[in-house]
Amino acid sequence: MLDDATAEVPDARAVRDSVTALSYRRLHELSHAVAHWLRGQGVAPGDRVVVQLPSRVELVALFYGVVRCGAIFVPLNPAMKRFHLSSVLENAEPVLVIGDAASAPGLRENTAVPVHDISVAWTHILAVADRTPEPVDVEVGVEDVAALVYTSGSTAAPKAVVCPHRQVTFASSAINAELGYRADDVVFCRFPLSWDYGLYKVLLSCLGRSELILAGEESDLVLLTRMRETGATVVPIVPSLAAMIATLAVRDTGQPPPVRMFTNTGAALPATTISALREAFPGVRVVRQFGQTECKRISIMPPHEDGERLQSVGRPLPGTRVLILDADGTELPVGETGEIVAAGPHVMPGYWRSPELSAGNFRPDPVTGEPRLHTGDYGSLDADGYLYFEGRRDDMFKRKGIRMSTVEIEAAAMDVPGVRVAAVLPPHDGRDLTVFVEADLAPTVVLKELAKRLEPAKVPALCKVIPELPLTLHGKNARQALIDMLEGEGR
Structure with a gap:
């Protein structure tokens, strides 16, 4: 995909962060330089390369370079804590890890494989790029794995979705067939590339010959x-x-x-x-x-x-x-x-x-x-x-004999003028139906407005107005944090 974009619009701007901008030509050169550098570090096709960095242009070049040499790109959210790092690194079994001044210490504590600081590695990668090396010649098949995307879910430890080249390229093309990214588009991305929502913006921008702005910081x-x-x-x-x-x-x-x-x-x-x-x-x-x-x-x-x-x-x-x-x-x-x-x-x-x-x-x-x-x-x-x-399966429950979902109650809460965000906890172990909201309203006002929108059984027994709803690393409501909040008040 990057090769095609470079052949068509080499001098168009591909990606920019708050400091650096890269054309498609320069991104292409850097991807080859990354691949050469990785080969020199002993990385072989099928090896996992874990990267825990903020969303900057270097991370995009690393993504393309890792997959270009046939290895598997494993991006980790910079906000991932050491509690999860150990299980992720044990599961991924990388041969090489790349971090920065903030993430490298925690990475080194949790793995015995080499951990490279991006500031040092990037100096070597730039030197390779400036020599204009021969293209890396590695046969990468459509069934080969391009990336492992770790996602939270029902399990205690994050799990990695296996993302082969075939599925990734099909999904990107199918999405773009509907959304229609264009060469005059500037795609403003606030999300980390460890989240598939952020990572696919790299690919969609490439398909559209668009410019990607990495604005997470x-x-x-x-x-x-x-x-x-x-x-x-x-x-x-x-x-x-x-x-x-x-x-x-x-x-x-x-x-x-x-x-x-x-x-x-x-x-x-x-x-x-x-x-x-x-x-x-x-x-x-x-x-x-x-x-x-x-x-x-x-x-x-x-x-x-x-x-x-x-x-x-x-x-x-x-x-x-x-x-x-x-x-x-x-x-x-x-x-x-x-x-x-x-x-x-x-x-x-x-x-x-x-x-x-x-x-x-x-x-x-x-x-x-x-x-x-x-x-x-x-x-x-x-x-x-x-x-x-x-x-979701976990969102659906019965209360007072009526089947309902947290989704419909949250939608009703966000329909109340003045409510910015809402999250609902279903009844469980003596805890009744509860709604949390970010709002400049009294809890009684929110519940009164919900009573106008929902059947009586669906109106929560309790409303908590809080300054900011806790979110997971993937931008979803962190329900466990809300449960902990309620349990803490009950002690």
Whole structure:
């Protein structure tokens, strides 16, 4: 993908952080230099290279260089704590690790393999690039693994989704077929490249011949200013970032950045946030998406349909299928709720060195043998094939005899004017239904407004207004932190 982009637009800007900008030509040269340097360090095809760095241009060059030499790129979030580092490094078994002044000490404590400081390694890589070495000649097959993406979930330790070249390139192309990144786009990315949402922005920008802005280290206070300075046209968001942008836009007196498209994932955006974004950025499309790292993306609402079917998370990616199955694996008819199951060339082969966990989520079609991803998410399809997400298996519960989901209660809470973000804890072990909100409202006001929107059984017994909702490394509500908060108050 990088070779094709370089051949077509060598001098176009490929990626920029707050300090450095690289053209496609220079990124291409650096990727070869990284591959040469890795070969010199003894890295062979199939070896894992763990990288724990902030999102800067060096990290993008490392990504392309690692996969160019046939090795497996393993990006770790700079915020990952030492508690998880030991299990991740034991699971990945890297032959080489790259960190910086902040991450290297913790990495060295948890592995016996060489840990290189990027400031030193980069000096050697630049020297190789300036010599214009011969291209690295390694046969990389489509079935070979390109990356391991560690993701949190129901297990205590992070698990790694195996991402082969075939699935990664198919998913990238299918996503871009719907979103349509362009050569005049400037993609403003706030997310770490350890998260697949961030990593695929590298690939989508490459496919579109777009410029990628790595803005993860920018202060929240200058967010709109940086979007304006860089000319941002495409901005990936999650609800918390969307709410921040909408709030900043209300106070901003300058010309709005030229954003033409926001793409959302992680959780549904409240209608109030969508309205605020549309008001602040005239003509913008706010695109709903749904997916899991295990197949990257499941559905996208076409940008030109962003004002239609407002409860839908879009239609399946081109070349893929979505099935709705009951507990016995029987396909359900239109409109009925069951487990969302994805099939197609984007389904990854499983989790790294976790055969039992893989067998539970990645199962063959009982008739054709085709691999299918059982997501653990529930939803339905309409007659036109558009998907409606209703919640995860853990989100669904019964209270007072009525089946409900935390997702619908959170959506109702975020519909209340003044509520920026919401998270719901279902009843458990004597704890009743509880809603946490970021808002400038009294708890009683939130509950009163929820009573106008929900059936009585679905109105939480307790509302907690807090300054900021805790999030996981992947931008989702950190429910365990909320549970700990409640239990701490009860002591």
